[in-house]
Amino acid sequence: MENEIYLIGKDGKVITLTVTVTTPGIATTEVKLFLSDGTIINKGNSTNGAGLISDRPMDVDTKLDNSTIKIETIILLSKVPESAWENCFDNLEINYYLDGGAENQNIPFKLHNNEKRKSSNGELIRAIKRIDLNRM
Amino acid sequence: MKKTLLTFIALFSLFLLEAQVKIDDLKTPDSPGFQILDISPTSIEKPINPQALGLTLLSQTNNGTGLPSNFAMEVSPYWYFKDSKASIHKYLNIRTDNKPTATMSGILQKLSISMASVYSDTISGSLQAKTNYLSFGIRTNLFTYRLSKQNKYLMGTLEKISNKVVLLKPKEIITDDKESEKKRLESENEILKDQISISTNDVIKKSLNETLEKNNERIQELNEEIVAIEMDAPDTYYNVLKEDKELKSYLKELDAPPLIQIDGAFAYSEAFLNNTFDNKRFNRSGVWANVAINSAGMTAQKANYNFSAVGLVKFINDNVLTDTVNNLFEHQNALDIGIKVDFQIKDFSMAYEHIHRNFSESTGVDSDRNVFIIQYEITDGLYFTGSYGKNFGEVNNLFTLFGINYGFGDSPLTVKQE
Structure with missing residues (x-):
């Protein structure tokens, strides 16, 4: 359960998050921010069915040192033929783009295999990505 | 013929080994492979999203081959490749910019390839007695048109689904407090590490180290608890979502058909008299298009009923028996023109289709097919389907087919090899 690390500065830049999900299923992405003192800030959820979060501001970098962004995506494959659920799980791709931090970082972060799980019948997929924001 | 059959069986067995065939993969025999032989329940099919792997059984009897004598297999290659632009909008042809959908993008996505095997022991419609028929077919969606108001409505439905999914998240899988x-402990540890590094007092240093160790133990515990919760979370979440009636209703709204859909298909078949390879002859090939217009596509709200009209144009190259004494066949072209009207109220649908087959040569006998089709969703995912009417041809042309179709389900069906 190693978190990704995104390096941020301390010059008041706004850190933004974009999430893109590649799946024919119905995707919903929910974003939460865990500040260093344990405070949880709900950053809302996607509403377009494709799980897209577009340029969502997290906060200014001066307030985000040692915080963690938790991005949870739920995919419902109810409209996809059941015989294709397994392939949808294997082919699921989620990209996480952060902006406003240090230059030349390895963006986007990709969803790893150990960050996704599915229900026993395969109709629901849950993917969780955690990204630590650390000062450079 | 035996060699061909053995190859066919081997290929089919490989498919069965690759993917355990489930009841929900079994569907009514409407693939082009059956349609070209005029034995499917409907010859004018409404466009659908194809299965990754579909298997159709017309009868479960077999002739010692381990395979049913009448079956079709349909595969959609799209599901075996990674689509880098896959999304629910692309899959359901929904535009997100409040404009109408007028797309041809579903051609590869909805392409399916089918194979069928049928044995006829008597003359029936266009089928000859004691003859095996093998057929191959492809079909796809050529064009879809959705009104902008329906796109807007479906985008609203997707928003309702997303909000519902978040709202229904079970408390027992929420790990926010633990995280x-x-x-907080990780941040505290960073401070402790700084204090330890600058502290010169051994007693204070020892106390700080103890706190650090205690924190680390607790962090380890929390990690394990979070992992354990996340392991079972998809099943817990899924069980809650599937019980929610409102969510189920929203999901059903996404089935709203577009105003216009055009599907295209091609099929080719060969016949083997007396189960003998040397008697192989070309049987029939055809290319056709279905154009569907759905009344539900005109509304911008939940539709409990749908009236659809589907037109068919099919060009056939047929090998017609012209000399019954010497068993001589002659290639002839035919044109099928047909219409199907389908009325659906919630879980019940009834349809009537009429097709006129017109041969270009005077030796061919023009004929009609008139079939009634009913379908009823008995319980969630369990369908009864029936067809009754007159098929093409003048001999043995009574057409009846009844069956249960499992639309969704969990029970795996193992196809036993003899």
Whole structure:
């Protein structure tokens, strides 16, 4: 359960998050921010069915040192033929783009295999990505 | 013929080994492979999203081959490749910019390839007695048109689904408190490490180290608890979502058919008299298009009923028996023109189709097919389907087919090899 690390500065830049999900299923992405003192800030959820979060501001970098962004995506494959659920799980791709931090970082972060799980019948997929924001 | 059959069986067995065939993969025999032989329940099919792997059984009897004598297999290659632009909008042809959908993008996505095997022991419609028929077919969606108001409505439905999914998240899988505590302890540890590094007092240093160790133990515990919760979370979440009636209703709204859909298909078949390879002859090939217009596509709200009209144009190259004494066949072209009207109220649908077959040569006998089709969703995912009417041809042309179709289900069906 190693978190990704995104390096941020301390010059008041706004850190933004974009999430893109590649799946024919119905995707919903929910974003939460865990500040260093344990405070949880709900950053809302996607509403377009494709799980897209577009340029969502997290906060200014001066307030985000040692915080963690938790991005949870739920995919419902109810409209996809059941015989294709397994392939949808294997082919699921989620990209996480952060902006406003240090230059030349390895963006986007990709969803790893150990960050996704599915229900026993395969109709629901849950993917969780955690990204630590650390000062450079 | 035996060699061909053995190859066919081997290929089919490989498919069965690759993917355990489930009841929900079994569907009514409407693939082009059956349609070209005029034995499917409907010859004018409404466009659908194809299965990754579909298997159709017309009868479960077999002739010692381990395979049913009448079956079709349909595969959609799209599901075996990674689509880098896959999304629910692309899959359901929904535009997100409040404009109408007028797309041809579903051609590869909805392409399916089918194979069928049928044995006829008597003359029936266009089928000859004691003859095996093998056929191959492809079909796809050529064009879809959705009104902008329906796109807008479906986008609203997707928003309702997303909000519902978040709202229904079971408390027992929410790990926020644990993650918050973990975050706080990790931050505290960073401060402790700084204090330890600058502290010169051994007693204070020891106390700080003890706190650090205690925090680390707690962080480890929290990690394990979070992992354990996340392991079972998809099943817990899924069980809650599937019980929610409102969510189920929203999901059903996404089935709203577009105003216009055009599907295209091609099929080719060969016949083997007396189960003998040397008697192989070309049987029939055809290319056709279905144009469907759905009344539900005109509304911008939930539709409990749908009236659809589907037109068919099919060009056939047929090998017609012209000399019954010497068993001589002659290639002839035919044109099928047909219409199907389908009325659906909630779980019940009834349809009537009429097709006129017109041969270009005077030796061919023009004929009609008139079939009634009913379908009823008995319970969630369990369908009864029936067809009754007159098929093409003048001999043995009574057409009846009844069956249960499992639309969704969990029970695996193992196809036993003899």
